[in-house]
Amino acid sequence: MLTRNLAALTILMTLASAPSPTAAQEPDWSSARQETVGHLQAMIRMNTVNPPGNELQVAHYLDSTLKAAGIETHLFEPTPGRGALVARIKGNGSKLPVMIMGHMDVVGVERGHWSVDPFAAEIKGDYLYGRGAIDDKGMLAANLETMLLLKRHVVDRGGTLSRDVIFVANSDEEQSGEWGMGWLIANHPELIKAEFALNEGGRVRIVGGKRLYVAVQNTEKVPHTVTVTAHGPGGHASIPLAGNAILRLGRALAKISEYREPVQVNPTTREFFSRLAAVWPNRDERMAMADVASLDARRQQRGARVLGRTAVFDAVLRNGISATILQSGIRSNVIPTDATATLNIRTLPGQSIDGVVKRLERLVSDSLVEFKITSRGTDAPASDFGSPMFAAIRESASALDPSLTTVPYLSTGATDSARLRAWGMQAFGLLPFPLNQDDEERMHGNDERIPLASLEFGTKLVYGAVARVAR
């Protein structure tokens, strides 16, 4: 109870110390709400399933909408049919630019499992349905509206921004990213160089019908691919051989299946669990979160045992090993000479994949089983959750709902933000729309939808954060 009161006090103090935006910056939200819905519907109706993407049509739409508002734009076609759009509202240059970004491509659909046309952008009840509604066209619509409002309600009324605000819409995020952020960094770095970036990758979670917390992704796990190959004598299956490669691989995998990497609490996960411990509804998990966030190794282990029952919590506490592919054999009556399993290993930031592989080699301890790192992810320093960008997001969230706790968050999935962080930017991941578990799981799934109230909330959250950091 004491911690809960302290958390409430912290929020009140944050509110009291945050100067409110000036009257000139406060937009007319009733028309902005309608406008955002209209832009999101228009973008959902442009089919940008990747592959092939065809994001250029959305880039043209954004280009003409921003231009009509008098905002500077740069439209590129990195390769036929793919688009990249960069827009900029100039500030007075007293601070470095801030960038807001989103991707225009979407993943495919299983039409038979949808109750509506995934590209009709139909409104049913309190929801807007469509592929991309929450990933990531909703964020594009919120970012677009933020640009329009900053231009109309700040710049056009004689106000100034302390930094340039850069808007980026890119392609190919759902596949290789070759024609997306990677292309922009390689070809037009001067257009997108910024101190801070707001990307996808966070959460505003609704638990038990109530908005509980804003998770702002400031770091992420690093994905690597490792193959495990067992070698053995080949031969006719009629004469069983003790060194059978498939069985040897099976023994190695059995050991790996029992193995867990050690618990590691970094500054982001410590802050994440210590803040969540103040508001989390379940008592056992709340205590476990406080244990994990403590500096006492025994308490950390105890907390990790409880939280480890929830797969996603376990995944943020240690390097994770998932077996994903098995390959061996050519015929049912031939003993193959080798058998390979592919492991997808996600290391915590700053952890060495070579170290993980060494531990696995020692564990398996078989000279005929060979580990190979076939691809290495991008390790990047975490963005600072003590920075003005993080504070602006927290203040914006608290102004919308004083009961919301804002926490830094390590995502298990990889995003374009790693590229940006490695390039020297402080990137933060938001999914600014309050969603319950069910709606969140529709991302990449069937009947993807966004609650209209959440679209409005998310637009206000992004606008409020950008207006504050560029004040």
Ligand SMILES: [Zn+2]
């Ligand atoms: Zn996405």
